[in-house]
């Protein structure tokens with residue numbers, strides 16, 4: 462987690478072609494919104510959806526109904542598609558917080574998008590997010606994630622695309638995601654190695670909120686920063702699951718206070734309530750407290 466920590470607990474897709482859904486944005490308490498030009502938009506509507514971007518961003522709320530600033534990201538069509546290049550330029554022109562590239566297979570896909578942005582926009586302007594949703598992306602995940610260590614690459618976040626992964630691999634999509642979990646854990650590991658945020662895939666069964674809440678709890682335990690969502694009803698469970706619990710915040714405070722005691726100055730390891738606590742735990746506790754402060758937990 463960096464100084465500029467931004468919560469990405471709840472990241473809601475909103476199809477750029479759905480006016481009713483777009484009208485709801487300012488009333489939602491999600492941490493980020495992805496305006497989708499890709500799979501949620503039918504081929505016949507792609508150009509019209511792209512042309513709506515400028516209007517969507519012109520009316521972008523500074524803060525939502527809950528007084529929170531919500532990141533606004535655009536998912537473009539793949540650069541290799543007939544819409545990708547024009548989508549990328551139109552999206553970047555709206556100055557979104559990020560552009561999400563789908564169907565990334567290799568680092569080259571991100572570097573090519575970065576080159577287009579560098580030729581047309583300031584180096585520290587729009588950031589890139591990458592969908593990890595193809596078998597090739599999983600095989601190349603380490604080298605893709607390494608780009609996160611180079612600010613010039615603009616890469617800041619991975620998003621898992623479990624629907625495409627199921628489609629391309631043929632694994633069975635079970636409620637407990639047992640055949641996907643090894644790949645999801647690989648994504649988390651790679652994201653951490655690259656200093657990236659890692660957001661979990663969607664749950665298609667948007668009417669079963671109990672199952673969704675359980676999936677969020679499991680994803681948080683797996684190390685994800687948040688979850689992508691398809692329906693506003695999913696926001697609350699995601700915000701809850703990816704926020705530090707009251708108990709975790711209390712424990713982090715104890716660790717921080719213990720290391721602040723004069724008797725522990727300079728110590729690398731102390732005993733606290735019968736447990737060994739090292740300075741690495743202090744770092745962990747400080748991160749958790751910063752996260753809790755950022756989200757008002």
Ligand SMILES: CC(C)(COP(=O)(O)OP(=O)(O)OC[C@H]1O[C@@H](n2cnc3c(N)ncnc32)[C@H](O)[C@@H]1OP(=O)(O)O)[C@@H](O)C(=O)NCCC(=O)NCCSC(=O)C[C@H](O)C(=O)O
Pocket residue numbers: 473474475476479481482483485486497500501592594621622623624625626662663667690691692693
């Ligand atoms: C899934 C839906 C098609 C369901 O829509 P609908 O039947 O209209 O739901 P409701 O009647 O319950 O909606 C209630 C109100 O909420 C608004 N709404 C619904 N969804 C959204 C949304 N995503 N953002 C904002 N507002 C939303 C409705 O307009 C209703 O409003 P009102 O009538 O005024 O009360 C629909 O939810 C939907 O389209 N969801 C998004 C789908 C999407 O974006 N899919 C693409 C991304 S997922 C993906 O691609 C995964 C990845 O790439 C992978 O490979 O896994």
Ligand SMILES: [Mg+2]
Pocket residue numbers: 500563592594622624625
């Ligand atoms: Mg997909």
